[in-house]
Amino acid sequence: MARTSRPETLVGFLVLGLILAGVFWVRSPSWSARPGSTATAERQPAPAPSAGQAVPVPPTAAASPEEALPDVTVEDARVDLDNIQLTLSVSPRPPVAFSKKRFRVRVTSGGTSAVLEGGRISFEMTMPMGDHRYTLLPDQEGWHEAEVVLPFCKSGNPRWFAIVEGSVDGKPVTARFRVDLTKPSPAA
Numbered sequence: 235m236a237r238t239s240r241p242e243t244l245v246g247f248l249v250l251g252l253i254l255a256g257v258f259w260v261r262s263p264s265w266s267a268r269p270g271s272t273a274t275a276e277r278q279p280a281p282a283p284s285a286g287q288a289v290p291v292p293p294t295a296a297a298s299p300e301e302a303l304p305d306v307t308v309e310d311a312r313v314d315l316d317n318i319q320l321t322l323s324v325s326p327r328p329p330v331a332f333s334k335k336r337f338r339v340r341v342t343s344g345g346t347s348a349v350l351e352g353g354r355i356s357f358e359m360t361m362p363m364g365d366h367r368y369t370l371l372p373d374q375e376g377w378h379e380a381e382v383v384l385p386f387c388k389s390g391n392p393r394w395f396a397i398v399e400g401s402v403d404g405k406p407v408t409a410r411f412r413v414d415l416t417k418p419s420p421a422a
């Protein structure tokens with residue numbers, strides 16, 4: 235046993251050394267500056283790296299899948315699911331927090347108006363903001379609507395996600411959209 239312990243110990247030291255090097259690297263100052271933190275005039279961006287020097291790029295909001303969701307804040311947005319299209323529209327635009335908004339969903343199947351059976355629309359944020367579920371009531375020409383009131387998040391984040399669900403021709407459908415609320419103007 236004693237004869238095999240030495241190589242193992244050496245390997246152990248090597249692993250420990252690598253771990254310590256990794257900890258030091260992660261803690262080095264260049265990693266402590268975060269984009270989005272309170273920027274001051276004094277705080278300048280890091281100097282441009284010299285050519286050939288690899289610099290890790292921090293993940294940005296633009297890379298997140300939520301940015302790719304269709305946005306209904308200022309115009310109608312559509313989601314295509316095979317042969318079914320769901321168009322979401324909100325009025326007034328842009329929608330204002332704490333006041334009544336009318337969300338309307340139009341469904342077409344194979345190019346013609348269709349009914350969204352059991353249609354409902356729910357709203358959520360990245361943080362829990364309570365339950366916001368509404369039934370979409372059928373209107374005319376494939377439109378379904380719900381009157382909605384959403385709060386403005388205390389964090390200041392205006393971004394909500396609208397999830398439309400139901401079934402079309404017996405087939406379950408789900409579509410996700412994003413919408414940015416406008417903060418109501420403060421009372422005089």
Ligand SMILES: [Cu+2]
Nearest residue numbers: 361363387388
């Ligand atoms: Cu919130």
